[in-house]
Amino acid sequence: MSYYNLEQTLEILQKSQSDTLIPFGLPQLADLCRRGELTPIFSYDKYIIKGAINHHENVIYIREFTRPFNGYLTAPELNPLLSKQIPTVIITNAYIYEEIGVEHLNSYKDERICLQKHGFDVLNASDNIHYYVQGDGYDIGIDDLLFPNKEIQSYISAKHQTSEKRQSKAVRQSKAPPPPNHIQLGSGFKQRTVGDLIKAQQHQGPIAPNDYQRITMLYDYFTPYQASCLIAGLHPDFNGSDDGLEMALGVIEGGIKKGRLTLDDDGQLNSDDLKSFLYNKDWVMTGFNDNLAKDTNSLDKENPFYQKRVSELERQLADAKDEVAGLQEKLSQSVSPLDKDLKEIPHQSMRTVLRVMYAMAKLTELDNSAPYGKNRGSLNCEIVTLLQNDNLKLEYQAVGKWLTEINEVQSAKR
Secondary structure: OOEEEHHHHHHHHHHOOOOOOOOOOHHHHHHHHHHOOOOOEEEEOOEEEEOEEOOOOOEEOEHHHOEEOOEEEEOHHHHHHHHOOOOEEEEOEEEEEEEOOOOOOOOOOOOEEEEEOOOOOHHHOOOOOOOEOOOOOEEEEHHHOEEEHHHHHHHHHHHHHHHHHHHHOOOOOOOOOOOOOOOOOOOOOOOOOHHHHHHHHOOOOOEOOOHHHHHHOOOOEEOHHHHHHHHHOOOOOOOOOOHHHHHHHHHHHHHHHOOOOOEOOOOOEEHHHHHHHHHHOOOOEOOOOOOOOOOHHHHHHHOHHHHHHHHHHHHHHHHHHHHHHHHHHHHHHOOOHHHHHHHHOOHHHHHHHHHHHHHHHHHHOOEOOOOOOOOOOEHHHHHHHHHHHOOOOOOHHHHHHHHHHHHHHHHHHO
């Protein structure tokens, strides 16, 4: 038997998804382990003691029964590593999953044992005394987890077979509870679609929840599958084929693809988002989303999801207004250097200033054919360089505007 580590397991299961837009992460893996589809295990090569039953029918561990072990163990305490994502758990008791080197691999499987760091010295023990012990604690982290290749492949194979079976069989009897959770259709109806599921609810008023829905609708977060079970009126851990569930999955997956439903980092839907999404689809359930309003004037009072979204948009709008105001202020202050200079020079003196500058430029014998030129040897470049060397900063554009005026003087002379 071979095993995959956590990273390999997540990669394989993600690739096996029919819709790769739906993430497969630790919450989904934890769900499979809770259902018994996959078994989290860890390797162990110290000592163990098999449990015995005393006259009170309690499990006890006797030190004399200590024996070496090399193989793989599992324990219910491993699940929180995935579901709660805690760093480590302390394991003192476990169950044998596989013992390497045992001729009959299943001879000790599923036996509860306690872990021991050291063996037992029979020579130093009294013949008349039994040593009752508790298990020694071992720290197991999430990176220590392994998953059986055989179980992973069996899960993927069963999932693909179920998918093919669903595609090949268009009409079948629903296994879900009776109405109001499912819609009774006439005998002439051959195939139900997602649209039919929604439309049939539009004129019925709020749906009365069944026993499953009364519990599920209290969730703060839903996986896409749990949300679909809520719509279909099924147990959130329902494991089977059902028409209503298929159609509900289509509704949820469509909402995710269109961006109307958003998955968080754990691949789950916020309950407020789901309530609003289903309400806008005219799917209303008493005690779940029947208190929401479509009237936009009351969204901020009755719909937490839209209230949050409106607050975010208002904050973004305020930030945008502040940015625009800042840019407008900078724009009002950024007067063209030439225009500013021209305003400060009396009109009657402008002609004299330009002629003096023309003469000085001619004395330099530098090229002014391109007033805005930045190449070495151009008049603009030499002026800017000279000013920068004297810590008198001036931009090429400002110099270029004056040099353009100088060229106009030369043209007028001709």
